[in-house]
Amino acid sequence: MSLTTVADDSGRAVVRGARDESEKRAVAAAIAIPPVVVQAKSHGHAGTAMAMAPLAHTLFHRVLRHNPANPGWEGRDRFILSAGHASLLLYTQLHLSGYDVTLDDIAKSRTLDARTPGHPELGVTPGIEMSTGPLGQGFASAVGLALALRRDAALHDSGEGVWGSTVFTLAGDGCLEEGVSAEAASLAGTLGIDNLVAIWDDNRITIDGATDLAFSEDVRGRFRAYGWNVLEIEDFRNLDEIERVLETARSTTGAPTLVAVRSVIASPSEKIGGTSAGHAGALGAEETQTVLETLGFPPNATLDELVDDDTYTVMREAKRRGERLEREWTVRLNAWRSRHPELASQRDRLAAAAPDEASSALDTVPLPDEGQSVATRKTNGAVVAALARAGLVFGGSADLSGSTNVALPGDAVTADNPGGDFVHFGIREHAMAAILSGIALHGLWRPYGSTYLAFSDYQRPSIRLAALMGLPATYIYTHDSVAVGEDGPTHQPVEQIASLRTVPGLAVVRPADAAEVVSAWKAVVSLPPAPTAFILSRQDVPVLAHRDDLDAKVRNGAYVAWQEGAGNDVALIATGSEVALAIEAARDLAREGVTSRVVSMPCVEWFAQSSADWQESVLPAAMRARVAVEAGCGDAWYRWVGREGGVVSIDEFGESGAGDEVLARKGVTVSAIVAAAQTSLEAVGRSVSEDGHIADEQGRS
Known part of the structure; x- marks a missing residue:
């Protein structure tokens, strides 16, 4: 069946503006892959991946400067899928443009150990620029990435066009409802971050129903008020229009650009398209077959049958395009290095900062x-x-x-x-x-x-x-x-x-x-x-007394900052300002004949990762009398003090007053630490006699 006939004669074209039949087939495959994958496993998100497939194809094959053979190419544009639930959209384009992502990888999406997790994850799938999924996070981080790239160009490029990358991000209604995106968009407009293009999938659907249940604002007006340019894509299926608008957005200077795309979620499904049912879950076997037929495929087509030789012709062209873009950039890079050796040296130093x-x-x-x-x-x-x-x-x-x-x-x-x-x-x-x-x-x-x-x-x-x-x-x-x-x-x-x-x-x-x-x-x-x-x-x-090899000790997360004698009676573990307090308490205990050690633990995580030998040297297993001191919630400290240890902490909200007075009222005091140490000593069967000697439970000193 000819896709051209299906699209044009029906009056509801699935794809418009394709350059040839191969490109039409490639876009049709990109639309078809998500519902087939989701139907096979009965879970996942196909709707946005289907509707945005023409745009994603245009971005990856016509607009985005990238090289599938070298995902880390420094001169590339970046694409961040803020609407991370639509991961199949991205995985499909990575495959169809020649990245090391196979159809089998896509089929295994959302399964244990797959290279295609349910939401994109940095370092798992080639071509993924960041982990996304919590709505709005990708949008906000795209602002930061564009900010850094623009600063890089301002400091180092000197007008050569080497470091002028553009950041594209695709956001949905949910991303723009989250407050983090509003904060980030406001700052991006204020700072005029003009190498940022945010594509808004204006499908007006959320999980609970139409967006007007809770989202009736004028988004375009809001972004204009932030200082953004706002462009429109009227036909989300027209590749030529999409390309024209995205290129206009890329070349616009002085402000970031919002590209609003009025789409229909799960298009071209007649039954599910445009409804909240299109957000997640399978379309159903019958509707999936109908969609495949609409796209010009057999109703029971497999993934291998969706991606035919014509589609792989498009993939090969995408790879050639990427290699050409990188070669051209490398020529400019070498010219930049020749004309601006000081800038090149400065940037190289930062890139390799040791x-x-x-x-x-x-x-x-x-x-x-x-x-x-x-x-x-x-x-x-x-x-x-x-x-x-x-x-x-x-x-x-x-x-x-x-x-x-x-x-x-x-x-x-x-x-x-x-x-x-x-x-x-x-x-x-x-x-x-x-x-x-x-x-x-x-x-x-x-x-x-x-x-x-x-x-x-x-x-x-x-x-x-x-x-x-x-x-x-x-x-x-x-x-x-x-x-x-x-x-x-x-x-x-x-x-x-x-x-x-x-x-x-x-x-x-x-x-x-x-x-x-x-x-x-x-x-x-x-x-x-x-x-x-x-x-x-x-x-x-x-400022505490000098401590030898402090860099190494701190890197291990905890160390003995002070001790009396062998310091083997009780350990006082503290962080921050409470370390000095613990040392005062240790001195008081010394006057009672208790030989204690004060352990400064600036980073619990580093100490937990240090060697067993280091941990034993700081907190010997035999030293069961322990007290942890921190002016905050203390439950987690029992990991380090054990059942017989004590914790001096603050487990309720504070009060308005002088800081030292509030600390005293909340019990973070030298006397409280001394008392906790004595209680811990008693718990392990030791006590402090009137003459200041430590005795065990049999009375031996």
Whole structure:
């Protein structure tokens, strides 16, 4: 059956604007593959993948600068599928344009160990730029990726057109309903990020029904108000129109562009198309057969029968196109290197930034003398400044740069200054975290973003995705406990540290003093890429006595920071500002004849990953009397203190008042630590006699 006859004679063309019969067949196959795959397994999302297939084909075969033979080509455009549930749309185009994704891979989608998971995952499937699925996250991270690419071009390109990549993202109604996309879109418009093209699948359908159940706003008007250009694709099946609009969007300068596509979900299905039933699940055997016939295929066609020789002709052309684009770019790259050797050297240095370079920059950070009191946020600010001078980090703050101590000299990124030194993210914590992921995906700079710890909850979904992808984003959180004081419980974090530690792959670092801050950063830049949350004090904390080999000790996550004698009676484990408190308690215990050790544990995750020998040297298994001290929720500390240990923590909201007074009221005191240590000693069958000697349960001292 001829697709041309079916489409044109019916008056409801499945594909318009194809260059030849082969391209029509390729688009028809792209529409047909998702419902066949979903029908075979009775789960998955075919509707958006079907409706957006003509657009995805046009993007991958006519517009996007990419090379299927080299998915990591530096000069490529990027495509992020924010509507990640439509993964079959992306997997199908990766296959049909020649990436190492087979039809068998597509057939196995959403199954254990498949190379095609239910939502796209970075590092699993060739050609995937980031892990997406939670709606709005891909959109927001695309803003960060475009921001970084534009900065790269502003700093290094010198008008040669080498580093001028465009970021395309496909978002659905759900992505635009999520608040993170609104935050990110607002910032993108303010900063005039004009290498960003957001394609909006305006199908007006969500799971519960039509979008007007809960979404009646003028999206186009909203984006114009943000400062975006807005373009329309009137016919979502017309390849020529799609190409024209996308190329116009790519070439538009001065602002990001929203391309609105009025589509019909699950088109060309007559029964399911345009309904909420098209979002997920199989169309049904009969309707799937009808769709296949509409597309010009046998009603029971297999995947191999859908992708015929004509379709593979189109695939081969896509691969030739990609190789040609990369060859042409390489010529421009070599010319750029020849004409701008200093810029090339500078960019090469950033691309290959070694831990030694960052460590050298960190060695320039001045450390206060022992006994001085300095807030860890202040030392951290000096660290960020040192790394920024070396050009190794890029980021900013959510309207708190002075308070979180990340205010840097220089000029901010603006619409007119894309190569600025830092970003004013505004009061957009969630978008900031997602944007950091986009910057990290670009790869030239280690991104950082700062806010108060209490507001980390706004960022949780983006942090989770960064951890899933193993991105080296750094979240700088200050005002780390009820010691925040007078601002009261709304701004005093209690549960946040414990909550962040539950995120797999996220390192949560709470340094005890200035020296630990610097050592922790040295660990971060030398370890394999992963996100890190720095938890820093607002209040001054004492600089502890010099500790030999501190860099190595901190990298192992925990170490003995102070001890009395052999220190084998009781271990006091603490983080952050509570380490100094624990040392005071240890000195009090020493006067009672208790030989204790104070273990500073700046990063629980690093300690858990350290060698068994290191863990035994810090916390010997035989030392059962233990106390953990942290000004936050304490349940998780029983992992380290055991059933006989004690935890001095804060497990209720704080109060408005001076920080030291609130800490005292909530029981984080030297006397509380001493009492907990005595209780733990008794629990393991030991006691403190009146003459200050430790005795076991038989009375032997």
